[in-house]
Amino acid sequence: MRASRASATRELILTAAERLFAEHGVFAVSNRQVSEAAEQGNNTAVGYHFGTKADLVRAIARKHSVQIEEIRQRMVAEAGADADLRAWLACLIRPTTEHLADLGNPTWYGRFAAQVTTDPTLRQIMYEESRSSPSLVRISAAINGLLPDMPDEVRAERRDMSRLLIVHMVAERERALADGTPTPRSSWQDTADGMIDALAGLWLAPVSTR
Amino acid sequence: MRASRASATRELILTAAERLFAEHGVFAVSNRQVSEAAEQGNNTAVGYHFGTKADLVRAIARKHSVQIEEIRQRMVAEAGADADLRAWLACLIRPTTEHLADLGNPTWYGRFAAQVTTDPTLRQIMYEESRSSPSLVRISAAINGLLPDMPDEVRAERRDMSRLLIVHMVAERERALADGTPTPRSSWQDTADGMIDALAGLWLAPVSTR
Numbered sequence: 303m304r305a306s307r308a309s310a311t312r313e314l315i316l317t318a319a320e321r322l323f324a325e326h327g328v329f330a331v332s333n334r335q336v337s338e339a340a341e342q343g344n345n346t347a348v349g350y351h352f353g354t355k356a357d358l359v360r361a362i363a364r365k366h367s368v369q370i371e372e373i374r375q376r377m378v379a380e381a382g383a384d385a386d387l388r389a390w391l392a393c394l395i396r397p398t399t400e401h402l403a404d405l406g407n408p409t410w411y412g413r414f415a416a417q418v419t420t421d422p423t424l425r426q427i428m429y430e431e432s433r434s435s436p437s438l439v440r441i442s443a444a445i446n447g448l449l450p451d452m453p454d455e456v457r458a459e460r461r462d463m464s465r466l467l468i469v470h471m472v473a474e475r476e477r478a479l480a481d482g483t484p485t486p487r488s489s490w491q492d493t494a495d496g497m498i499d500a501l502a503g504l505w506l507a508p509v510s511t512r
Numbered sequence: 513m514r515a516s517r518a519s520a521t522r523e524l525i526l527t528a529a530e531r532l533f534a535e536h537g538v539f540a541v542s543n544r545q546v547s548e549a550a551e552q553g554n555n556t557a558v559g560y561h562f563g564t565k566a567d568l569v570r571a572i573a574r575k576h577s578v579q580i581e582e583i584r585q586r587m588v589a590e591a592g593a594d595a596d597l598r599a600w601l602a603c604l605i606r607p608t609t610e611h612l613a614d615l616g617n618p619t620w621y622g623r624f625a626a627q628v629t630t631d632p633t634l635r636q637i638m639y640e641e642s643r644s645s646p647s648l649v650r651i652s653a654a655i656n657g658l659l660p661d662m663p664d665e666v667r668a669e670r671r672d673m674s675r676l677l678i679v680h681m682v683a684e685r686e687r688a689l690a691d692g693t694p695t696p697r698s699s700w701q702d703t704a705d706g707m708i709d710a711l712a713g714l715w716l717a718p719v720s721t722r
Binding site for chain 1: 534535536537538539540623626627629630631632633634665666668669670672673676677680681683684687696697702705706708709710711712713714715716717718719720722
């Protein structure tokens with residue numbers, strides 16, 4: 303009984319924090335403000351249930367990455383032996399867009415993830431979450447095997463480009479939805495289509511030499 | 513005399529702030545810490561010379577965007593009537609990489625710009641700086657005129673992708689240089705080559721329809 307109440311409190315804090323971080327910035331919001339927004343009478347609730355700001359950020363990241371990994375493992379299992387580059391790019395992109403579509407508007411995770419990825423001290427947290435994903439390793443290897451001949455450095459560079467493009471385009475769309483400003487695509491599914499097209503072009507682009 | 517001392521103090525503050533923001537995060541660093549790092553006996557120096565955190569961020573962004581715009585205007589002037597897509601992409605990308613190469617390692621502006629672009633409250637500052645650039649408007653129109661037929665929404669989407677890819681890839685490289693970790697390319701010039709290749713592929717990628 304006590305355990306389940308603690309778990310409910312943690313969930314309230316995670317949701318309040320994610321929203322405040324997305325809307326005002328991860329560092330502009332204090333643990334006290336998160337505790338208050340989660341309607342915890344005790345304004346040290348974040349410290350009690352999570353620890354530091356970095357611990358709270360990690361808990362939010364973990365919550366979503368577990369759900370996204372589940373979708374990704376399903377998609378990877380469904381990708382047949384004849385899956386082409388676009389099919390593997392879909393495995394890379396759609397787990398995130400499908401997760402956000404499942405959550406329903408408004409979401410906050412996209413803006414949260416973009417900030418954390420860009421922050422000099424917190425970015426490590428996002429990398430640790432993705433490094434521990436077996437399905438991402440599988441997708442990365444499959445994409446690699448389908449590329450034309452190119453230097454390893456260019457592969458590494460385009461892997462960085464893909465990762466950054468996905469995380470920041472997802473945040474852009476989420477923000478536009480939250481602000482009620484126009485979006486280039488009408489659904490998360492179509493947004494994924496646009497990213498698959500663009501990243502297929504990016505990965506297959508000829509490499510010029512000096 | 514007094515004016516030139518004030519101007520030197522402003523410059524010391526801008527440099528100290530840019531570095532601290534890049535290394536620790538724009539919101540993790542207080543105006544007091546910036547004043548101290550700039551060796552101003554008076555720890556309200558930031559407030560006196562700039563105003564708020566947002567005003568300080570704008571001053572740093574302005575300082576660099578003026579210098580980048582100068583390079584960009586030169587490159588646009590040199591782009592002949594027969595300039596192709598890659599030439600215009602060079603006009604989009606090289607002013608930033610050339611500016612950073614000119615500053616010499618270490619630089620901080622790349623990481624600063626990526627954070628500001630991603631922050632929910634500060635991002636507007638970066639957009640205002642780029643919206644007021646006549647050369648960017650010219651480049652954008654030229655790229656648009658060289659694209660195959662595609663829906664306006666896809667053009668807008670790929671414009672967002674280009675912008676985000678450049679700002680975040682520049683920050684990644686700057687961080688790797690600062691940390692002494694491997695970089696895919698050995699110079700800023702080669703980094704620009706890699707982005708031109710990738711963005712040419714991205715812009716020209718076929719658009720799939722459902």
